Amino acid sequence: MERKSPLFSIFIHACALLLAVVILAPLVWLFVMSISPAADLTAKPLSWWPQTVDFSRYAVLLSSVENSAGAAFVASLINSIVVAGVATLAALALAIPAAWAVSRTPSVGWSLYMVIATYMLPPVALAVPLYFGLSHLGLLNNVFGLALVYLTILAPFTTWLMKSGFDSIPREIEAAAMIDGAGLFATWRIITLPLAAPVMATSALFAFLLAWDEFFYALLFTSDLRAKTLTVAIADLAGGRVSDYGLIATAGVLAALPPVVIGLVMQRALISGLTSGGVKG
Amino acid sequence: MSGTSMTTRAWLLMLPLLAVMIAVIGWPLIDTIHLSFTDAKLVGTAGNFVGIDNYVKTITGSNFQRTLVTTAKFAIISVFAEMVLGVLAALLLNQEFRGRTMLRGLMILPWALPTVVNATLWRLIYNPEYGALNAALTQIGLLDAYRSWLGEPGTALASLIIADCWKNFPLVALIALAALQAVPRDIQAASLVDGAGPFARFRFVTLPYLAGPLMVALVLRTIEAFKVFDIIWVMTRGGPANSTRTLSILVYQEAFSFQRAGSGASLALIVTLLVAVLAAAYAALVRKTAGSNT
Numbered sequence: 158m159e160r161k162s163p164l165f166s167i168f169i170h171a172c173a174l175l176l177a178v179v180i181l182a183p184l185v186w187l188f189v190m191s192i193s194p195a196a197d198l199t200a201k202p203l204s205w206w207p208q209t210v211d212f213s214r215y216a217v218l219l220s221s222v223e224n225s226a227g228a229a230f231v232a233s234l235i236n237s238i239v240v241a242g243v244a245t246l247a248a249l250a251l252a253i254p255a256a257w258a259v260s261r262t263p264s265v266g267w268s269l270y271m272v273i274a275t276y277m278l279p280p281v282a283l284a285v286p287l288y289f290g291l292s293h294l295g296l297l298n299n300v301f302g303l304a305l306v307y308l309t310i311l312a313p314f315t316t317w318l319m320k321s322g323f324d325s326i327p328r329e330i331e332a333a334a335m336i337d338g339a340g341l342f343a344t345w346r347i348i349t350l351p352l353a354a355p356v357m358a359t360s361a362l363f364a365f366l367l368a369w370d371e372f373f374y375a376l377l378f379t380s381d382l383r384a385k386t387l388t389v390a391i392a393d394l395a396g397g398r399v400s401d402y403g404l405i406a407t408a409g410v411l412a413a414l415p416p417v418v419i420g421l422v423m424q425r426a427l428i429s430g431l432t433s434g435g436v437k438g
Numbered sequence: 439m440s441g442t443s444m445t446t447r448a449w450l451l452m453l454p455l456l457a458v459m460i461a462v463i464g465w466p467l468i469d470t471i472h473l474s475f476t477d478a479k480l481v482g483t484a485g486n487f488v489g490i491d492n493y494v495k496t497i498t499g500s501n502f503q504r505t506l507v508t509t510a511k512f513a514i515i516s517v518f519a520e521m522v523l524g525v526l527a528a529l530l531l532n533q534e535f536r537g538r539t540m541l542r543g544l545m546i547l548p549w550a551l552p553t554v555v556n557a558t559l560w561r562l563i564y565n566p567e568y569g570a571l572n573a574a575l576t577q578i579g580l581l582d583a584y585r586s587w588l589g590e591p592g593t594a595l596a597s598l599i600i601a602d603c604w605k606n607f608p609l610v611a612l613i614a615l616a617a618l619q620a621v622p623r624d625i626q627a628a629s630l631v632d633g634a635g636p637f638a639r640f641r642f643v644t645l646p647y648l649a650g651p652l653m654v655a656l657v658l659r660t661i662e663a664f665k666v667f668d669i670i671w672v673m674t675r676g677g678p679a680n681s682t683r684t685l686s687i688l689v690y691q692e693a694f695s696f697q698r699a700g701s702g703a704s705l706a707l708i709v710t711l712l713v714a715v716l717a718a719a720y721a722a723l724v725r726k727t728a729g730s731n732t
Contacts, residue, residue, distance in 0.1 A: 203573035286466035420550030
């Protein structure tokens with residue numbers, strides 16, 4: 158519909174190329190660092206591509222030899238999976254009934270808005286009492302204690318997403334099932350939850366990514382391999398006296414892999430989830 | 439089912455969520471308020487009631503004022519840059535060119551990269567001895583000698599802002615792009631027929647569709663930037679010479695490094711109040727923007 162001069166087309170392609178380089182360059186460099194021999198990374202002038210490709214750091218980090226860098230990394234990887242998994246399941250279990258209730262009975266909605274408003278709270282406003290509380294319960298440096306704390310972030314968020322999902326399921330379908338004699342939970346099982354499955358999956362992925370990404374509470378409430386998560390392990394590596402930058406980069410690549418794969422595969426669902434809040438206002 | 443029993447059932451269904459939220463958010467918040475009026479330490483006995491002493495000391499202290507300015511600088515500059523870059527990238531991605539779908543797919547990568555990994559990556563890029571930025575700038579002749587980007591008070595905050603922008607502008611771009619695609623084709627065509635220039639078309643045809651979603655993105659990004667902790671902790675820990683210390687870092691130091699739970703709590707609540715005021719001001723603005731569109 159619009160006239161396209163060749164000059165304009167060249168300009169657009171140049172901008173697109175620039176954008177692609179800006180996005181990709183840091184990521185490619187992270188990967189290149191992870192496969193470059195240590196000597197190449199400290200050479201001056203810096204050679205941008207390794208003489209010999211070296212994948213050995215991946216084997217080092219994923220090995221389970223006791224007291225090695227790998228054992229510590231694998232332990233934190235498992236902790237991250239457990240914490241994020243438990244917190245995600247718990248958040249969904251709390252969010253689904255609550256979100257459905259608010260979607261079908263708008264008069265109780267104000268309580269949900271109070272829950273969502275807690276998003277504004279900086280974690281530092283809760284950190285000290287949570288520290289005392291976990292310590293009192295013996296849940297400091299414990300994956301389940303950390304998962305419990307993560308509900309402060311995950312539960313409001315998943316409830317909000319699930320509510321907009323339930324809003325788009327016509328209540329007439331549920332009403333029909335109930336007239337046929339199905340109880341509330343049977344109606345959910347047969348009608349509501351299958352229809353809400355895509356929203357549930359998106360909510361679960363978002364929740365998992367949020368927990369995987371979390372750093373502040375993990376830094377405060379974990380202290381050793383029993384509960385330390387990947388983010389804390391990587392911050393330790395980055396701030397410590399590791400002389401091989403390639404090892405830090407490798408840890409980064411491995412920690413980024415799950416969310417990046419989820420991001421690429423689930424792109425459409427994630428983007429519609431990210432933007433629906435924005436477009437609806 | 440009658441209205442009252444519907445309401446009763448709704449409350450029952452919400453009970454588990456509300457109970458957990460009260461346990462992990464409501465009660466800790468009230469306890470933080472209580473602590474902020476005491477001189478409690480992180481370890482040891484409960485503190486004594488000291489009235490508003492903590493608040494007075496915090497607000498009049500030079501640490502707080504300097505940190506507030508640093509936080510505001512970080513939040514305003516990085517969010518502004520993210521908005522501008524995000525909208526420009528969205529306008530580009532809304533054009534037709536080869537590889538557009540792929541480029542759109544790439545935009546999700548910085549968003550998906552964990553914040554701590556992003557901070558670590560940029561810390562390596564800025565490395566004073568072997569970093570890629572120093573190497574690249576020297577090799578193309580823009581820099582004579584390697585610099586310590588994160589180690590000098592003059593460049594540390596700017597370096598952090600660049601790292602934060604790189605991670606966050608693609609999200610703004612994706613939100614803006616979704617909004618752009620909602621602009622009806624016939625209105626675009628009509629404005630073209632009516633002879634509107636590119637700027638007039640952006641201002642009167644495109645911008646009204648962008649305004650709402652962008653306002654929401656602006657609110658969320660500003661609140662997050664004001665609360666920023668992770669990227670700064672990993673890259674500089676608030677240094678050098680406290681030049682990148684933001685409010686959340688200051689609260690962490692006060693409450694956990696110096697173990698002054700009481701005064702840390704008062705500081706945390708001041709931060710909370712600032713974020714709440716910001717959010718309320720924005721909410722009013724969003725309502726105004728939304729109203730002007732309909």
